[in-house]
Amino acid sequence: MDPQPGRKRLPRKVREQQMLDAAVQVFSRHGFHAASMDEVAERAQVSKPLLYLYLGSKEEIFSACIAREADRLVNAIGSAALNRDDDPADRLWHGLTAFFSYVAEHRASWVVLYQQARSQSDSLAAQVARSRSEIIDTVTELVRQSMESPARGGDGSNYAALRRESAAVAHALVGAADALAEWALAVPGEQPEATARRLMNMMWIGLERRAKGEGYHAPDGPAGTDGPAAPRP
Amino acid sequence: MDPQPGRKRLPRKVREQQMLDAAVQVFSRHGFHAASMDEVAERAQVSKPLLYLYLGSKEEIFSACIAREADRLVNAIGSAALNRDDDPADRLWHGLTAFFSYVAEHRASWVVLYQQARSQSDSLAAQVARSRSEIIDTVTELVRQSMESPARGGDGSNYAALRRESAAVAHALVGAADALAEWALAVPGEQPEATARRLMNMMWIGLERRAKGEGYHAPDGPAGTDGPAAPRP
Amino acid sequence: MDPQPGRKRLPRKVREQQMLDAAVQVFSRHGFHAASMDEVAERAQVSKPLLYLYLGSKEEIFSACIAREADRLVNAIGSAALNRDDDPADRLWHGLTAFFSYVAEHRASWVVLYQQARSQSDSLAAQVARSRSEIIDTVTELVRQSMESPARGGDGSNYAALRRESAAVAHALVGAADALAEWALAVPGEQPEATARRLMNMMWIGLERRAKGEGYHAPDGPAGTDGPAAPRP
Amino acid sequence: MDPQPGRKRLPRKVREQQMLDAAVQVFSRHGFHAASMDEVAERAQVSKPLLYLYLGSKEEIFSACIAREADRLVNAIGSAALNRDDDPADRLWHGLTAFFSYVAEHRASWVVLYQQARSQSDSLAAQVARSRSEIIDTVTELVRQSMESPARGGDGSNYAALRRESAAVAHALVGAADALAEWALAVPGEQPEATARRLMNMMWIGLERRAKGEGYHAPDGPAGTDGPAAPRP
């Protein structure tokens, strides 16, 4: 019934996913430039012409990988963080847990996004930066809500500074999460929830206290220059 | 006074530095694979054979770049953080300030170290990882000292957990610093000291509080699983 | 009938032989180092990438040439010399005839084996040396049989010397054949059989006489030092 | 008294010989193409510009090597073979002895002449061929004298055949000598005189008998076709 003893005829969509799966593996291992289309085709069990026919050029394939993986990551985090109750802290905690779980389960996907895509040509880096922005924007909003505590409310005079500060915090938080994700991959027995809790303990408390006006007091001058830190006792 | 526009004869050491300068620029812009030796040679105002004669293969040149830049970065941070007074907080603050200053002034150097070197072949990534380890180890030690506060002193039963926690914090801190450095480069008027203070405010306070036993309480269960966080009130 | 002058699609095996043919020509003309892959590709009417795809590196291609040509030469000689009657003289004569015929018809093949391959890097020289050994071993055996004539039979005391002598004779014989082959190529009208007969006349008779104990008597001392030559009359 | 601590100032002639010595070593080891001028300069303890100043291009240097070494070889053989008594056999014996001694003592020189020079570009091969001709011509003459024995004298009808036969014999003899020289280098304890005697025993006797009209009788037909061999008994 199968006249050709060769490979099965699969519907296009299935083949495309096979190819992208293979491409993510290869790109995560070697990076964009060092990856070879031969290896992608071989791992996808497909001939090279088919690869080009379905997905276009190497850069387009890489781009498609980025798009699919970034989507998956954003969805995983978003569905955990957005559709929950209102407490910013808990939303962040759910988001982080989702993130660390995702990285643990989809290592290659995250490597492509975090390590490979950011060091490539501008157009590719921009694409991954856009996905990253979605996440950072969400976090920024969470942080801002948390920093608008009553203790600071009267400080309307400095709204721009607040925006800047929350953006900085969000970037730092995401950067810390990335680094922790990488660290966690190398630590045996480290559970995603535990990693998330580490980060919460580390940063969220700081944010809460800082929302109350406390802050680090630099030795050479008052810390208040860039924000309303209380003077050293 | 310079009758011939032809290249001047320069001593070897000078030319080598020119070449490395050019290589850092090119590698930072394109990454290892996409960088072409032609561009490096052109930017160094030198012929390709001289490049190979003095510095060896492309990989060796990249490696030499990493070594030189990592040295500079480690020195910049180390001399600021290590030879100071004893307060861990202040040492960290000085280190961070030095780091953000360095990144602001040596953008390409940092890009090579942070973005390019980590996504290359194992041998190169390992080299940059070693330099990075030096920094992380120092930070880990600072963090550990800070977490060994009297309030926690009796907890000798959990020394391994303390080590792991301080490592996690150090990784997170360095990751946050990297992300903040990148963010700061895009924010006009952001001074290195201000960025450093942001990070100190964000994390150090959290550490101090955590040292006293406080912690984030996850909604699904007690946070104490991975550390002695106080139960929610 | 061939509307497009573009290259035809040929099966891999055919192309590989085309390539080897071209490579033998080019290597025989210029030697390994001076030969350029561009010329090989052009002569094979093939692009360079195909060359590398099918046959590997320059050294591998050279090696494949050696292997193929050595095989052909050894077969040509072997099938003539080995499967015949028992008389060593006649077997040698058939082998020589086959050899000179082969050289006359496959000039390039022999040049590669005899002139080019022996002056290259060790690994390549070793390869051709192995093929050459096969031939020399066969000849050595023929010579040894011929030298073990009854007239010498009692001389069992000097078996090692006999082995050495027959090896020397075989080397000399093959060297003489090589030189004669080159000479014959430049002499118009010289037939392979004639060349073979010249060599037989020259050496075989000498061997037969020597087997009977005769030998050249050096003016400065007895020739018997390295063999049982009869004293001068 | 030697103001410069650097190398001594040597007269030009001495330096040139140093350079040629080095070049012969390097060329003999790697062949013309694979040899690098850097290695020659280094081994000669001279800077590259001096090399070019004194001896010209790489090809000129190789040519100078060939010329000098061929001269030495021809002289060594010629002075042994030519200025002696009249017996052709003894003159040949002295020539062979000189040749094998030369090869044993000047290995590199002979390798350049025999293996390297013959496989290079036409102009170089031609140069070495000229030197070789000198030797072969001498040998041809010796052989011809020996073949003109009285037993054959009446055969004036075939003078051209005699010339051709003696040339063939000379080529074979020199080829055999080359091959034996190489073989002898690999045999421990083989003395030049012994090697020469082997070759004399092998070939000269054959020549003498052949001069008397004897010859090998090919199985497929009379051997006399190319020369006056006696019919088989």
Next chain:
DNA sequence: TATGAATGAGGATTCATTCAT
């Protein structure tokens, strides 16, 4: 649909060779 066959373009590397001191 699917692929074996084929290639244009470009990259790293090395060499013989020559200035300028």
Next chain:
DNA sequence: CATGAATGAATCCTCATTCAT
């Protein structure tokens, strides 16, 4: 006299990409 500094030109090789079937 002697050399460190410097390069034009070529070579091997690989890769993304496309025909022709």
